[in-house]
Amino acid sequence: xxxxxxxxxxxxxxxxxLLVLAVTSDRNPAMxxxxxxxxxxxxxxxxxxxxxxFDNAAHGMQFVERSRWIESFNIHYHLGIxxxxxxxxxxxxxxxxxxVIAGWQVIxxxxxxxxxxxxxxxxxMNGVFCALDGVLFYVFFEATLIPMFIVVGVxxxxxxxxxxxxxxxxxxxxxxxxxxxxxxxxxxxxxxxDILTWHQLKIGLTxxxxxxxxxxxxxxxxxxxxxxxxxxxxxxxxxxxxxxxVLAAVMLKLGGYAFLRIALPIAPDASHELSGFIITLSxxxxxxxxxxxxxxxDMKKLIAYSSISxxxxxxxxxxxxxxxxxxxxxxxMISHGFISGALFLCVGVLYERMHSRQIADYGGVVxxxxxxxAFFMLFALANSGLPGTSGxxxxxxVVMGSMKVNFWYAALASxxxxxxxxxxxxxxxxxxxxAVANPQVADLQDINGREILILALLAVTVLGMxxxxxxxxxxxxxxxxxxxxxxxxxxL
Amino acid sequence: xxxxxxxxxxMPEIFLTAMIxxxxxxxxxLTDEQxxxxxxxxxxxxxxxAGLLLDQDARTAQFAFNGMYVxxxxxxxxxxxICVAVxxxxxxxxxxxxxxxxxxxxxxxxxxxxxxxxxxxxxxxHMLSLYLGLELLSLSLYSMIAMQRDSAKATEAxxxxxxxxxxxxxxxxxxMSMIYGATGxxxxxxxxxxxxxxxxxxxxxVFGLVFIVAGLGFKLGAVPFHMWVPDVYQGAPxxxxxxxxxxxxxxxxxFVMRLLVEALxxxxxxxxxxxxxxILAVLSMAIGNITAIAQTNLKRMLAYSTISxxxxxxxxxxxxxxxGFGASMFYVVVYTLTALGGFGMILLLSRxxxxxxxxxxxxxxxxxxxxxxxxxxxIMFSMAGVPPTVGFYAKLSVLxxxxxxxxxxxxxxxxxxxxxxxxxxxxxxxxxxxxxPVDGAAIVAGADARFxxxxxxxxxxxLGIVPGALMALCQHAVLIPR
Numbered sequence: 001x002x003x004x005x006x007x008x009x010x011x012x013x014x015x016x017x018l019l020v021l022a023v024t025s026d027r028n029p030a031m032x033x034x035x036x037x038x039x040x041x042x043x044x045x046x047x048x049x050x051x052x053x054f055d056n057a058a059h060g061m062q063f064v065e066r067s068r069w070i071e072s073f074n075i076h077y078h079l080g081i082x083x084x085x086x087x088x089x090x091x092x093x094x095x096x097x098x099x100v101i102a103g104w105q106v107i108x109x110x111x112x113x114x115x116x117x118x119x120x121x122x123x124x125m126n127g128v129f130c131a132l133d134g135v136l137f138y139v140f141f142e143a144t145l146i147p148m149f150i151v152v153g154v155x156x157x158x159x160x161x162x163x164x165x166x167x168x169x170x171x172x173x174x175x176x177x178x179x180x181x182x183x184x185x186x187x188x189x190x191x192x193x194d195i196l197t198w199h200q201l202k203i204g205l206t207x208x209x210x211x212x213x214x215x216x217x218x219x220x221x222x223x224x225x226x227x228x229x230x231x232x233x234x235x236x237x238x239x240x241x242x243x244x245x246v247l248a249a250v251m252l253k254l255g256g257y258a259f260l261r262i263a264l265p266i267a268p269d270a271s272h273e274l275s276g277f278i279i280t281l282s283x284x285x286x287x288x289x290x291x292x293x294x295x296x297x298d299m300k301k302l303i304a305y306s307s308i309s310x311x312x313x314x315x316x317x318x319x320x321x322x323x324x325x326x327x328x329x330x331x332x333m334i335s336h337g338f339i340s341g342a343l344f345l346c347v348g349v350l351y352e353r354m355h356s357r358q359i360a361d362y363g364g365v366v367x368x369x370x371x372x373x374a375f376f377m378l379f380a381l382a383n384s385g386l387p388g389t390s391g392x393x394x395x396x397x398v399v400m401g402s403m404k405v406n407f408w409y410a411a412l413a414s415x416x417x418x419x420x421x422x423x424x425x426x427x428x429x430x431x432x433x434x435a436v437a438n439p440q441v442a443d444l445q446d447i448n449g450r451e452i453l454i455l456a457l458l459a460v461t462v463l464g465m466x467x468x469x470x471x472x473x474x475x476x477x478x479x480x481x482x483x484x485x486x487x488x489x490x491x492l
Numbered sequence: 493x494x495x496x497x498x499x500x501x502x503m504p505e506i507f508l509t510a511m512i513x514x515x516x517x518x519x520x521x522l523t524d525e526q527x528x529x530x531x532x533x534x535x536x537x538x539x540x541x542a543g544l545l546l547d548q549d550a551r552t553a554q555f556a557f558n559g560m561y562v563x564x565x566x567x568x569x570x571x572x573x574i575c576v577a578v579x580x581x582x583x584x585x586x587x588x589x590x591x592x593x594x595x596x597x598x599x600x601x602x603x604x605x606x607x608x609x610x611x612x613x614x615x616x617x618h619m620l621s622l623y624l625g626l627e628l629l630s631l632s633l634y635s636m637i638a639m640q641r642d643s644a645k646a647t648e649a650x651x652x653x654x655x656x657x658x659x660x661x662x663x664x665x666x667x668m669s670m671i672y673g674a675t676g677x678x679x680x681x682x683x684x685x686x687x688x689x690x691x692x693x694x695x696x697x698v699f700g701l702v703f704i705v706a707g708l709g710f711k712l713g714a715v716p717f718h719m720w721v722p723d724v725y726q727g728a729p730x731x732x733x734x735x736x737x738x739x740x741x742x743x744x745x746x747f748v749m750r751l752l753v754e755a756l757x758x759x760x761x762x763x764x765x766x767x768x769x770x771i772l773a774v775l776s777m778a779i780g781n782i783t784a785i786a787q788t789n790l791k792r793m794l795a796y797s798t799i800s801x802x803x804x805x806x807x808x809x810x811x812x813x814x815x816g817f818g819a820s821m822f823y824v825v826v827y828t829l830t831a832l833g834g835f836g837m838i839l840l841l842s843r844x845x846x847x848x849x850x851x852x853x854x855x856x857x858x859x860x861x862x863x864x865x866x867x868x869x870x871i872m873f874s875m876a877g878v879p880p881t882v883g884f885y886a887k888l889s890v891l892x893x894x895x896x897x898x899x900x901x902x903x904x905x906x907x908x909x910x911x912x913x914x915x916x917x918x919x920x921x922x923x924x925x926x927x928x929p930v931d932g933a934a935i936v937a938g939a940d941a942r943f944x945x946x947x948x949x950x951x952x953x954x955l956g957i958v959p960g961a962l963m964a965l966c967q968h969a970v971l972i973p974r
Binding site for chain 1: 818858862866869873878879880884885888889891892895896900903904907908910911914915918919921922925926927958959960963964967
């Protein structure tokens, strides 16, 4: 492979984003929109060769690029992907296109900055998914905070400033300790920031546990796990629709991905040692946050809590250390990306028309927006894990994997099928069914072609992945098995 | 060897002195409208000095004036940045001082004298030359602050700075005299040799060391010797704050290196100053960062932020390794670049009769001018150490040295305190981006300042993407003398 494909995937969105900032201004938003859409589509198009050129059977990293970056610290510009990263990169590039289209009409203020922020964010997140050097990873990981901070703070709701500050400080707090751990590993490995070298590095148990905790704080905040999840509902509620979509669909996955790429392989013994603790937290998230979601009166908040609950599934799947669990966790991350993105877009569609996210303000939407109601139905069912939708695949695999480990894990985890269905469908019922609740609902216009396009794209993906998950899981097999084999070996 | 040859290592300083005399002389014959000529001469002189420094061969240490003066890698690089930084200060200040009747020849001459003092500090190989440089710098700064004679605040700041600065100088001198008593020499190399041979009286040495560290703490503005910093930063006219807050930090770093590492760097003493610096560093980071949160005046906030940065800088020095010294040097260079941008922005937004020095004055800057807001965002993130700005790498390299020295707990403390720091930098970004402007006036700035601030802000970003060269330069520079 001669083309530096991964660099292209990382830098095309960032450069287009900078271009949008540089050449367009508030006076010609149309140009900013057009350029950004082209950039987002280009970002997706350049990611496709990764998918087609990916060798499912090959071990180790593919499309590797490595060159010197900072010589005095032996830091390299080192990129490479395996199956796990590949799916997340595709998810990210796909989501960016949707977000650009979704902001087409609703964003009228500082359009170029809004769109540029999303493009840059997309490139940075691709960078996180490709980076194989500790510092490079950290730089991308941290840098993603800046555009999201601006997006929430500038285009968000009434309480946006609080939410943006909380988002930034919470996640920064988590990741600063990671920096110390990275430096410790650099010294322990005699001056290397290479993540793959660290995978092979022998570390004593105490050191492993400390390193693991430093990583855990960062990644658990990012994913987020109970009890460090409280920034997420705030950020989601206040963020503009596009911000919520990217946050839920991609940004949370940085945490899950980092567990798989960094924490587990570098500190496998500590991971095993602490897995009981993490599984407990995950199950609390699944059950307790599921119940919390049930009583929400704000649709966005409900979906935010649903996200936390679903992310509990991801961490559960990762820390039961078997192929079904980990594969299920990754598929769950991808599927949740599509479904939660779609749900936030659906809420966005309603919010643009009614300027309210309160469930109580709605009722009988199906009478005035039948097409929308159909799409919303599909995504609501997918969120509750209906077989035939993508939501089922991951949850099923994780439950199956946890059954192998402990019956009670599986029993508690599967309550999500009940709770998930309960909170999603109950919300759906109150918003969509029944008689027309008030004159505003009676005046609603059904979704237009642009909105149909976005939701249809997502619907096809959700159904496709649900009915025919094989292409997705095939990419994962080798990577997940290699990872598990590596994690099974003690490093002591 | 002719007499002239032995002056060669000090050629840039001699040239700068000549330029100062020239500006002083030329300025006498200029009317107020022609004042730009002396400013131009001053800037040209500083940049030409920087050019001479580039030309100088610093691969090996070269001594002048009977070993009292040295040109080596560290001094060369630092002096280069000092000249550039002072030139930048003059360019940033032009419009500001013009509107405040400070646009006089004395201003340029004093700034150049301060630069000269800093260069002497960077190159001192003898306690007397070090002290001479320090006093030249300090006296220039005292009078620069007091130049705004009708401002009570500025006069008060100048008095405070003068009294406390004199006290600190006294402490330094006292410490130096004890070191002299213990070793019988004022030459740094000679002192180090005597201590290494075990000929020095150790109680006397440690006693002297305490006074020297206290004096250095004053000059750096490290807690508990920091009281003057906020008052002086806030009280001085902003262009002088820019001057105090930028280049002198480079010289102060050199000063610390010369005294603590080169003269008193023997293992037995290093242990002593290491433990003193740990206290200074942790206290500075804690008090600097926490107090900064409560400030509403941006200059005062940046003053407390400086205190915390100086604490971070000391972390690298106290790791007592070449990596640590290199990291600290990189840190101080990066800090200077960032501080120049930060205070430069305050200057840029100020206008006749209006100081943009309160946090509210930055409200809605993104709406008034997105480009300046973006630059200030870069500057603030760099101070907070958030990638991809260069401030991150500065923190990374210092932390690396600290962890390498086995002080992981200290690194964790530093990291947690810098989280507190992130809060108030973030608050300024919040104010610029998320709030509505209260000050609707258009931002007028000369093309020179506009260009400079853009270059300054972008440098922070570009160096954040390719920091390798500057890092290697600093790492290399501190290696040479040893």
